[in-house]
Amino acid sequence: MNDTKSIGIFDSGYGGLTVFKSIADKLPEYNYIYMGDNARSPYGDHSYxxxxxxxxxxxxxLFAQGCPLVILACNTASAKALRTIQQRVLPVKYPNHRVLGVIRPTAEVIGGYTETNTIGVMGTRGTVNSESYPIEISHFFPELNVVQQSCPLWVPLIENNEHINPGADYFVQKYVDELLAKSPAIDTILLACTHYPLLIPKLRAMLPEGFKLVAQGDIVAHSLADYLQRHPELEIQLGRARSKKFYTSGDEKVFDQNASIFFDENIVSSRVRW
Incomplete structure (x- = not known):
């Protein structure tokens, strides 16, 4: 067994750390490498x-660092890049590597949360405009009504640690109101950006009692555990030294300071320069 092989986890910035935390809690035995492309974040308003x-x-x-499996813990990247990488890049250049996203695992279970068959999806402009969630959800729950709302200011607020301040309340409430105005039948909101779980305390205070808020971390962690069980040829390659390494394309000191908010641990990262 090669103890240097790791599961790679990628996000445009910090949000993927919420998914990484759930994965590491459920599957602590493996090695992990996290890569945050903070220098070019946010991805939400970039072109395909x-x-x-x-x-x-x-x-x-991440492949070059010894990761045979990479999780795109970023909804925008999953929406805009995953399918092309899986279909066009891996078979030609990396036939023994795998890249997974966060949209499909969520789409497979989201129908079990709603009683009205109507859910709201809150995400970045890129995720919402891609229509990835309505398309994927329709494969598993064709009867579900999916109502989307883009929230372009939420990621900047969170990444600047402004989301905890009262001044952020206006912008959180604004997008919630815009979503609920589109359908009174919504009883479940999917937080389709891995940054958004940090807003859950504010969202619970703003939403009617009994509303369901669905974050993706535990869903993706459960799906990954199942995937590894079904693919022992990949799972056996993974090292089990319980190591966690963090990299950022941005300022590592800033990353370390802000990352602890998402990961709930002190983090020491290294910088990658493109």
């Missing part, structure tokens, strides 16, 4: 071509 290029560069970097 730009997001694809940035994502591919980060995925290939």
């Amino acid at each position: 071509e730009t997001v694809y290029q940035y994502t591919l560069e980060c995925v290939e970097w």
Whole structure:
């Protein structure tokens, strides 16, 4: 067994750390490498071509670090880049590597949360405009009504640690009101950005009692555990030294300071320069 092989986890910035935390809690025995492309974040308003290029560069970097499996813990990257990487890049250049996203695992279970068959999806402009969630959810729950709302200011607020301040309340409430105005039948909101779980305390205070808020961390962690069980040829490659390494394309000191908010541990990262 090669103890240097790791599961790679990629995000455009910090949000993927919420998914990483859930994965590491459920599957603590493996080695992990996290890559945050903070220097080029946020991805939400970039074009498909730009997001694809940035994502591919980060995925290939993780492959080079010894990651046979990479999780795109970023909804925008999953929406805009995952399918092309899986279908066009892996078979030609990396046939023994795998890249997974966060949209499909969520789509497979989201129908079990709603009693009205109507859910709201809150995400970045890139995720919402891609229509990835309505398309994927329709494969598993064709009867579900999916109502989307883009929240372009939430990621900047969170990444600047402004989301905890009262001044952020206006922008949190604004997008919630815009979503609920689209359908009174919504009883479940999917937080389709891995940054958004940090807003859950504010969202619970703003939403009617009994509303369901669905974050993706535990869903993705459960799906990954199942995937590894079904693919022992990949699972056996993974090292079990319980190591966690963190990298950022931005300022490592800033990353370390802010990352602890998402990961709930002190983090020491290294910088990757493109």
